[in-house]
Amino acid sequence: MTLFEKLYDFCQTQSLPISRNTIRDKIVELTGCPVVCRVHGFNTRLLRGYYLASDDQFGKFPAEAGKTVVLLARNMDKNWERLVYVKELMHVFDTSLTDTPEKFEELFKALLVQHAPTTTQSTLLQSEHLAVWLALMCLCPEKDREALKVQYLAKAIDAYEVASRVKIPEAFVPYLFAHDFACIKQVIATVTK
DSSP states (O other): OOHHHHHHHHHHTSOSSOOHHHHHHHHHHHHOOOEEEEEEOOOTTTOSEEEEOTTOOTTOOGGGTTSEEEEEETTOOHHHHHHHHHHHHGGGGHHHHSSSHHHHHHHHHHHHTTTSSOTTOOHHHHHHHHHHHHHHHHHSOHHHHHHHHHHHHTTSSOHHHHHHHHTSOGGGHHHHTTSOHHHHHHHHHHHTO
C-alpha cells in the first residue's frame, strides 16, 4: 500500500469538513517529514500556492532545512486557502505515485485526460492537475461525496451548499462528481505497484 493510499484510507474515516491540519498531521506521520506553512504576497491571478520539497533548499531559511514548506498566497478566502494548502501537500506523493515516466503517463491518462486541456501539457502542469484530484479525494470522503452527489443531482442542494459543506471553492464542486473516486484509488493502486 502506498503512502497516498494510507492517507486516503485515513481520510475515509473522517467527517466533513476534514481539517487541513488533520491531513497535514497524517502526512507528517506517514512521511516523517515536518511541514511548515508560510504566507506570501503572491498575485493570486498567477499563483495561489507553492511547494518546496524537504530536500529542496531553494528559497528556504536555515530553520526550514529538512522540512516540507508550503507557501500560500495572502488574501485567499478560507475555502481557497484550504484547497490550495492540501493540494500543495499532495506533491509529497509525486515521486511515489510517478517515480517512472511510464507510471506518470499511465496515471495521467487514466485520471485526467477528460478534464485536461491537452495531453501534451508539461510534466509540471500534469502534476498540478493530479495534485488537485488527490486533494479532493482527501478533503471529501467517498461516503460523503456519494451522499452529496445524490442530493446535488436531485437538485436538493446546489453547488454553493456542497462547497460550504466540504469547505472548497464552489468552482471545484463539479470535479467532486466527475469521477468515481473509488475507481481512481484503484487506478492509483494499480499504477503505483
